[in-house]
Amino acid sequence: MKTETIAWLQSIEALKDVPATQLEWLYDRCEELKIEAGGRVFKIGERMNGTYILIEGKFRLCVVQGDGLKEVAVFGPKAITGYLPFSRGITFPGVGEVLEDLKYLFFPIEKSEEMIRTQFELTQALVHVMTNRVRDYTSFQQQNEKMMALGKLSAGLAHELNNPAAAIVRGAESLLQHLKLAPATFKAITITKISAENVDYVSGKLFAVLSKTERPALSMMQRSELEDELADWMDDLEIPKSQEIAENLVDFGFTLDDLEDFKAHIPVETISPVFGWINNNLVTERMVMDIDAASRRIAELVGAVKSFTHMDQGSGKQYADIHTGIRNTLTLLQHKLKHGNVHVVEDFDNTLPKVNAMIGELNQVWTNLIDNAIDAMSPNGKGTLEIKTSRAKDCVSIAITDNGSGIPEEIKSKIFDPFYTTKEVGKGTGLGLDVVMRIVKQHSGNIKVNSVPGQTTFTVEFPING
Template identity: 45%
Template structure:
């Protein structure tokens, strides 16, 4: 057991400014105790009889939620817990279990009144500890309430959207089969008049049309030139609806040569009806593909929101792929990234093992950091968001960088302070990075900032088995 001295107490942040004689008074009234790893220091229902100062070791503070432990704090060297000045708490509501052999000082709660009356600076230091505790608990409760509200919103949205999305996807599949049958029926009816290879050629046109719509569109000038050439070609062959058909064909990336090849499969008198049939068929196919993709995006968004808030899991730590949370967060913020034309670069180390984390909480870290990065690039001409992951075998490092204006050195050491914000009042509360810092600390990790003009990077370091 370490002999606790005034110098040791003064090395703790909570007692930095307390005069030595008051710390001596405090030590003379404390008792020392060792809690063996795995043992409980207190549990719900036990009276709060002491102020605890942690000299060494770690203690997990948690509550049981549906039979599973949910950790809300971790007491480490220099931490102060238990009874504090002016505290109204008399009974423990949580469990305190030592994660390793832990040495603590115990100051009796029944001596608190004497301390308040005679030891001003010591009292002031412990009141500051209590106010920080209240702030942290309040912020955590607010965060829990927001996540719970988001969970309820997701459940309602999922319930209302899953069935329609599934119905749309089923209808699209049926319609695609019906279009295929219609094409086959057309071939069978006109088998004696169609050249061999007609179906294969039409299939190739459909695939080209769908692929072209997924590529970058033509410029307005190039599309207009293509359309004008197609209108001229179609009108020379007396094709009905030439203007509308040319507009569609130009959108599919087709040329006069493609239309010539199609007509080569048909009798001459079928030119107009054949071209219009092809146009209607291609429009229907591509619209069905658009509907299928849009429905798939809704389904993917619902799944990502569910994974982001971790609605169906506990808040306990469990091993998970760190990249899944990052990808789900990018999906949930896709609307912002696309709205700001942000280019996203991902350099993920696929060899990183699963990490023991609180999944929902850590997703909030990624969301806050990426959201801040998007805001920071508001006036950047070509905004770039870069995500990197790596591991050294013991720790995982996740860096989130942007090419915004950067954070001035004069305020860099304040960005993690609660309520500090460089954003207008309507855009920020100053709690985003404070929440990031607290969640990362719950994982026994660190978050650091590196910033120069034109480049800002937040690096989150988390032990693989925290």
């Protein structure tokens, strides 16, 4: 049996070059164990106790994500996992759930030091297994980090798109109903006795006011007083729906003097249908403006996504305005900013030249740093996010500051380490700042953090010309 097992160990790809004497040494120090389907090989947070070499059956590794478990990998016959030489892992990152009745060789961690000292090729083979595992797990986590970031952006984007889309639907329905009233308005206006000269004056006056791009800013009190003033004026002339018409007139910047001008060019007996016609035009104009604004908002969001992902351009370096990417990121995170009651202060140096960079990659930097800043301020229920750009000799400098609780001094040196996170289980992978550091280094730049309670600043610097 022992000879057969040694031959079987040699059939494992990772151990094929290990001398038989060393595999025999390994087998002599292993224990053969079994676990039925549905059992657990290990639990999350449990201390690693040894190496597992699977003979029969399957188990899967699941990590916590959100409120549930996410499958990371499935291990079957000839798989080697658990503790491996020189591994920095101390506890299991997830749950080992048995899918099929499992039989495996268990090599206790206490024997690892002796193996490292005396069994060179065996140690070398197991270290190779570990490096492959680290590479695969890192790739999974990086992909998971991207998907989580995409999930955050898409959720916020869906919310932001839903509002203008719903506004367009409502506006189109309201406009359709409103246009059905046009025949009655047309009938009322056609039977009025008003000269062609006065018709030209009234229509010209109306559309002159509508064409104004700037209207006076009124306080709530000023607006209410003006609406009452115009409504009273129309009540004196027995014009129906005076309050509704007054609100619409104020929306478009009409004053009492404008109404007096209209009155001077409209016979008294026709003033009511004429103001009905004026109001009908104002309502139509407002509906069209609402639909136009909502459509432009959707176009703006789609443009921000396109620019953010840089999907219509190459992935290499090119010259671009650093502020465009930052503003696009703020646009895509707008829902989260509003939800967190975060006030954004932009202190941008607009004289900065265009930078030679991988814009799509840098947008990941702004997303991670801004998203982390919003999370840091969330316990306060509100916050201020300041983004400052400036020039530092031949480099561009971007400082992102939040007034959250700050980063404790004892963990400040760890925040850029892969897989290190201060967020709750399932809320973060610990790769956000690791990704930031990697991208900044790709741009021959550096990132530093200064943090005290109530103020944390991440400063990114990289050469303007790449």
